[in-house]
Amino acid sequence: MRELIRGAFVSVAVAAGFFAAFVAAALWLPQDQRTIRRHVVAAIVDGTFSAQFTYGPFGGLVWPRHTMDCALASMMIAPATGPVDAVGNRMPAVDTSWHDPRVPDTLDCQALVRAIPELGAGYGDVEYRPVDRYIMGVRVFARTMLSAMPLDTAARVMRGGAFILLGAIGLLALWKLRTTKGRARLLPAGYVCIAVCLTLLYGVHYFDATFFFAPPDYVHFIFILISLAFPLARMRPTSLALYAANYGSLTAIFETLTGGIPFGLAMLPLLLALGFEDDWRTYLMRTIQLWAAFCIAVLVCFAIKRIFTAAFLSDQESFINFLFYRMYGEPAAASGTRLSLGFVLAAYRTWSKLIAFGSANIGTGLVLAALGVFVVQTGRTRKQPWTTGRPILLACWLGVATLIVWAAAFLNHTAIHPYFMARLLVIPVIGAVVLLLSLWISRPPGAGTTDHLPAAA
Numbered sequence: 001m002r003e004l005i006r007g008a009f010v011s012v013a014v015a016a017g018f019f020a021a022f023v024a025a026a027l028w029l030p031q032d033q034r035t036i037r038r039h040v041v042a043a044i045v046d047g048t049f050s051a052q053f054t055y056g057p058f059g060g061l062v063w064p065r066h067t068m069d070c071a072l073a074s075m076m077i078a079p080a081t082g083p084v085d086a087v088g089n090r091m092p093a094v095d096t097s098w099h100d101p102r103v104p105d106t107l108d109c110q111a112l113v114r115a116i117p118e119l120g121a122g123y124g125d126v127e128y129r130p131v132d133r134y135i136m137g138v139r140v141f142a143r144t145m146l147s148a149m150p151l152d153t154a155a156r157v158m159r160g161g162a163f164i165l166l167g168a169i170g171l172l173a174l175w176k177l178r179t180t181k182g183r184a185r186l187l188p189a190g191y192v193c194i195a196v197c198l199t200l201l202y203g204v205h206y207f208d209a210t211f212f213f214a215p216p217d218y219v220h221f222i223f224i225l226i227s228l229a230f231p232l233a234r235m236r237p238t239s240l241a242l243y244a245a246n247y248g249s250l251t252a253i254f255e256t257l258t259g260g261i262p263f264g265l266a267m268l269p270l271l272l273a274l275g276f277e278d279d280w281r282t283y284l285m286r287t288i289q290l291w292a293a294f295c296i297a298v299l300v301c302f303a304i305k306r307i308f309t310a311a312f313l314s315d316q317e318s319f320i321n322f323l324f325y326r327m328y329g330e331p332a333a334a335s336g337t338r339l340s341l342g343f344v345l346a347a348y349r350t351w352s353k354l355i356a357f358g359s360a361n362i363g364t365g366l367v368l369a370a371l372g373v374f375v376v377q378t379g380r381t382r383k384q385p386w387t388t389g390r391p392i393l394l395a396c397w398l399g400v401a402t403l404i405v406w407a408a409a410f411l412n413h414t415a416i417h418p419y420f421m422a423r424l425l426v427i428p429v430i431g432a433v434v435l436l437l438s439l440w441i442s443r444p445p446g447a448g449t450t451d452h453l454p455a456a457a
Helices: 002-028 033-045 065-076 083-087 107-114 137-148 151-178 182-201 214-229 237-254 260-273 280-312 319-328 341-355 360-380 390-409 411-416 418-441
Strands: 054-056 090-092 128-130
Touching: 002 083, 002 137, 002 237, 002 280, 033 065, 033 107, 033 137, 033 151, 065 090, 065 107, 065 137, 065 151, 083 280, 090 107, 137 151, 137 214, 137 237, 151 182, 151 214, 182 214, 182 418, 214 237, 214 260, 237 260, 237 280, 260 280, 260 390, 260 418, 280 390, 319 411, 341 360, 341 411, 341 418, 360 390, 360 418, 390 411, 390 418, 411 418
Parallel strands: none
Antiparallel strands: 090 128
16 A cells, blocks of 8 residues: 555656646747648648558558548647647637538548638638647647658658657567576567567557657557566566656647557556566556556646646636546437447447458457457466466456456447547457467477477387
């Protein structure tokens, strides 16, 4: 209990520090409004916003890649009214009658194009309204990128950055793998699996070319890399709390309900299990400590955000109302979305193609196979020693439980947004691969070979 209390204080302090840093970054990072506007207009005119990109050899996606970037672009071109605008978010009011074929036919994209007078007569006469639901670190990131380069160049740079981080994880893990022996090889080998799975199955090639997804994914990859360099299983409780608090704070800064929080919570048990050699009670206690520090940091960041916007931006928007809508609010009838188990399972079965280069059948097969591995191995290891792959197995189930609890808590959001939340289905697949690897590394000497058989007469 004392460690949890100490970890809570660490989380609060770290979250406050990160929010102060976020405000400073929002105020002083490059913000060339004229250049940003020129790059946004150019991306509309040259078709960058409406360009379709293939997702993989087995299929594509039904919307242009930069559709979600329209909302951030419309925030960045909002006329400035003072320094505090740097940390406030304003978007053009939506006009459902407006239609411009140069951008995707979505409300955010049509609101963006309508707000730009350079695009034609009748454009530009819009009202900007505050939107402060989230800590929009991605807007500050996007603003800095578009101050320096066009949107298509920024997309290539962002995607390259994601692959560089994943490559760093893989290379460091391979280097460590060469210098370890026996069961100690599980830790670096597990990280090789994580890097490979994220590279191939997490849609990095597509999503991390966008402002909404690249920054939070960078946070995940950086903290996975840190946990490889400084394994969580060897950290003291205070160091664990500091790690999780930093992870949670940065996740909250860049989170826009794109799956960053559940991804982090689901990965933490697995990162801790790699190399963990203590008893199961200690493992659960350390996992709870990681989760608590992470969640407290997230909550403190959002709480400070609400206090800040109320004090300096005169924002009266009800965060609680939006929160409850994302949890259990009834979707619009015209969307066809239903808050039922059958609808959610069918939607995620379809969008499991996000973890399989466009094939829903392969994606579904990967998830079912992973769950099957967990079930079979659970039955086999009930009477085995705790150290024989059990930490990894428990981490796998904790990851699945995290995703289920998150989906149940945010049922509305889960049902409405499978077209990017289905990326989280990679979590059980990663767990299954690492679990099978742990069983292979932990097998008795000579198992699977014929060396133990008597020689033929």
